[in-house]
Amino acid sequence: MAGQLERTEFAENPEPRCAVxxxxxxxxxxxxxxxxxxxxxxxxxxxxLKKDSxxxxxxxxxxxxxxxxxxxxxxxxxxxFNLPALAARGETPLGQAVQHGLSMLRERKDIYKxxxxxxxxxxxxxxxxxxxxxxxxxxxxxxxxxxxxKGVLIHAVGAGKADFKILxxxxxxxxxxxxxxxxxxxxxxxxxxxxxxxxxxxxPGSQAPLPPVQWGEAQK
Amino acid sequence: MIxxxxxxxxAAVPGTAHRARNLGCQDAFAYRxxxxxxxxxxxxxxxxxxxxxxxxxxxxxxxxxxxLETTLTDHAPADDAAWRALMRDAxxxxxxxLTQLGATAQLPVxxxxxxxxxAILVADRLIVAQLGDGAVIAQTARGAYVLAATxxxxxxxxxxxxxxxxxxxxxxxxxxxxxxxxxLAVMTDGLLRLxxxxxxxxxxxxxxxxxxxxxxxxxNANASAELAAFLDSERVCARTDDDKTLVxxxxxxxxx
Numbered sequence: 001m002a003g004q005l006e007r008t009e010f011a012e013n014p015e016p017r018c019a020v021x022x023x024x025x026x027x028x029x030x031x032x033x034x035x036x037x038x039x040x041x042x043x044x045x046x047x048x049l050k051k052d053s054x055x056x057x058x059x060x061x062x063x064x065x066x067x068x069x070x071x072x073x074x075x076x077x078x079x080x081f082n083l084p085a086l087a088a089r090g091e092t093p094l095g096q097a098v099q100h101g102l103s104m105l106r107e108r109k110d111i112y113k114x115x116x117x118x119x120x121x122x123x124x125x126x127x128x129x130x131x132x133x134x135x136x137x138x139x140x141x142x143x144x145x146x147x148x149x150k151g152v153l154i155h156a157v158g159a160g161k162a163d164f165k166i167l168x169x170x171x172x173x174x175x176x177x178x179x180x181x182x183x184x185x186x187x188x189x190x191x192x193x194x195x196x197x198x199x200x201x202x203x204p205g206s207q208a209p210l211p212p213v214q215w216g217e218a219q220k
Numbered sequence: 221m222i223x224x225x226x227x228x229x230x231a232a233v234p235g236t237a238h239r240a241r242n243l244g245c246q247d248a249f250a251y252r253x254x255x256x257x258x259x260x261x262x263x264x265x266x267x268x269x270x271x272x273x274x275x276x277x278x279x280x281x282x283x284x285x286x287x288l289e290t291t292l293t294d295h296a297p298a299d300d301a302a303w304r305a306l307m308r309d310a311x312x313x314x315x316x317x318l319t320q321l322g323a324t325a326q327l328p329v330x331x332x333x334x335x336x337x338x339a340i341l342v343a344d345r346l347i348v349a350q351l352g353d354g355a356v357i358a359q360t361a362r363g364a365y366v367l368a369a370t371x372x373x374x375x376x377x378x379x380x381x382x383x384x385x386x387x388x389x390x391x392x393x394x395x396x397x398x399x400x401x402x403x404l405a406v407m408t409d410g411l412l413r414l415x416x417x418x419x420x421x422x423x424x425x426x427x428x429x430x431x432x433x434x435x436x437x438x439x440n441a442n443a444s445a446e447l448a449a450f451l452d453s454e455r456v457c458a459r460t461d462d463d464k465t466l467v468x469x470x471x472x473x474x475x476x
Contacts, residue, residue: 004434005450010414010459011424016377054461116419118377150375201237203268203462204335204353204373204380204409208241 015057016118018200019075019108021101024086025128025159026067031088034129034159034183039086041185048193050078055193058120058200062104066097075108094128095136098143098170101126105152120199125192126156126170127185131163140169147172157188157216164219178216187215226259226341229438230467231448235410237461243268246334247408247465248277250285256296258342260288262314263354263465265408267333267382272325276318276332280383283317284310284338296342303340304394307349310338311392315383333384337369339406341469346401349394352381353409355416357423359432361400365423368395368404371412403432404469410462411451435468 024038049055060075068090073082105122112119124143146152156167156177167177180188195210202208234245246266253259262281266273287310297303314336322329335352348356348369356369372381372393381391405428407415415427434447450456451464 004430004437005446007430008450009424009426010455011417011427013413013416013418118373118418120378121376199378201461202378203237204265204378208269 014115014117015054016120016200017060017112018058018120018196019060019062019105019122020196021062021064021105021122021124023064023066023097023101023124023126025092025094025130026065026086026088027092027130028067028089029092029130029160030067034185035086035088037183037185038127041189042086043083044186045189045193046078046081046083048190049196052193052197055197055200059196060108062101062108064097064101064104066093067091069093070097070100072100072104075104091133092128092130093134094126094132095134095139098124098126098136099139102139102143102146102152120202121150121153123196123199124152124154126154126167127188128156128158128162128167129160131166136166137169140166143170144172158219159183159185168219176218176220178213179219180216184215191215225472226253226469227435227438227472228253228259228261228467228469229435229443229447230465231444231451232408232463232465233448233451235460235462235464236457238268238463244274245463246273246277247410247463248274248281249406249465249467250281251467252285252289254289254292256292256342258292258296258340259469260285260292261339261406261467261469262288263337263406263408263467265335265352265354265410265463265465267335267380270331270333270384272321272327272331273333275321276334276384279317279321279332280314280334280336284314284336287313288338288340292340300396303347303396307338307347307394308389308392311336311349311351311383311389315389318384329384330382333380333382335381335408336383337406337408339368339404341401341404344398344400346397346404347394349392351383351388351392353412355407355409355412355421357405357407357415357428358397358401359403359428361402363402365425365428366397367416367421367423368397369393370421371409402471403428403435405431406467408463408465410460410464411466414456414459431466431468432470435470436472438470
């Protein structure tokens with residue numbers, strides 16, 4: 001009788017996905033130590049998520065850098081993620097970078113829907129050490145709206161001379177921007193990889209808590 | 221009317237993720253064959269983030285099962301509207317049970333958050349009521365596999381519909397169908413990705429056919445232990461880390 005049970009075969013379904021837009025400031029002011037720490041943190045993030053077998057299949061990362069101009073990479077799972085060495089230069093087109101991030105996340109969700117792939121609420125993770133040098137107010141309003149209708153989850157991190165009043169305009173009131181302690185980008189990325197591991201393995205009604213933020217302080 | 225003789229086998233086992241966090245199984249199921257031949261099944265998936273999820277799931281299935289049993293023993297609903305009303309009353313009773321659990325434990329009702337899926341088989345009639353992401357799959361006498369209750373999902377993979385939520389009773393979906401059935405499976409979401417094909421949740425025949433054959437032959441006390449061992453097997457656990465509940469119903473195999 002139990003032999004029947006051994007005959008069962010399973011449907012093959014794609015893994016559910018969690019898209020993350022990493023939006024990183026690489027403007028001139030990030031040159032030197034800050035950028036070295038950011039690169040090191042990003043490398044650890046990549047390694048940590050690749051080691052988590054389920055997160056490696058489910059988390060998809062796109063990198064959006066802004067320094068002088070905005071550069072983007074496609075959403076890929078961690079095994080296909082090519083870690084670029086970031087270089088710092090130019091001004092801070094933060095508004096344009098977030099605009100790209102929001103529309104890339106929307107497109108990604110459409111692709112998931114079209115292909116019948118389940119997905120988690122995508123993350124937009126913004127890091128900046130200055131104030132935008134481009135038009136940002138309309139984009140900030142759009143980001144907040146998108147967050148309010150639960151289309152995206154936005155985390156903003158400010159380092160150095162970041163303008164927290166401006167960053168807060170991109171954030172939901174309940175998730176204010178976080179001020180990085182010193183140059184602890186490694187701690188920040190470690191938290192991010194752990195959090196994405198938790199999210200990408202959560203089930204309906206059973207969201208495990210995210211790890212505590214020890215690498216910065218919320219700016220309320 | 222001659223009622224078919226149903227064989228029922230059920231099992232619920234904790235998922236590997238729950239074991240890793242030292243949580244027990246937060247799924248529960250209950251079923252009863254009534255003297256008039258009707259079969260009542262309830263399954264529930266307690267929400268992992270609720271502190272008393274296991275008690276919520278257990279309370280919900282027991283209350284729904286008891287309510288349906290008592291009411292159906294009295295009288296059978298006369299028409300579709302009456303069947304729908306019966307299911308809604310059963311869910312209300314289950315929700316009241318959660319409220320009662322909360323009052324006793326001095327905890328908010330959300331501490332007992334759970335999904336609930338109920339099915340009643342009576343002659344050739346199947347009545348299914350659903351709140352959350354469980355699923356009911358039927359095999360018709362003509363051999364077709366039919367999704368009798370679609371998992372309710374939000375946009376995101378980890379969104380939930382729970383009996384403890386405000387307005388939950390308005391979210392219940394009741395479906396009725398009239399056709400001779402050979403078999404039925406009621407499950408929680410832990411098995412969805414193995415049993416159903418996305419998108420659209422089409423039942424995967426190679427999953428159900430052996431299980432229904434197993435249920436049709438099941439007659440010893442070991443059957444549910446064997447089903448539990450299957451749900452806990454390495455190849456199932458390699459594909460899902462969640463709690464898994466499966467109640468199988470099949471027409472009794474007629475001896476040759």
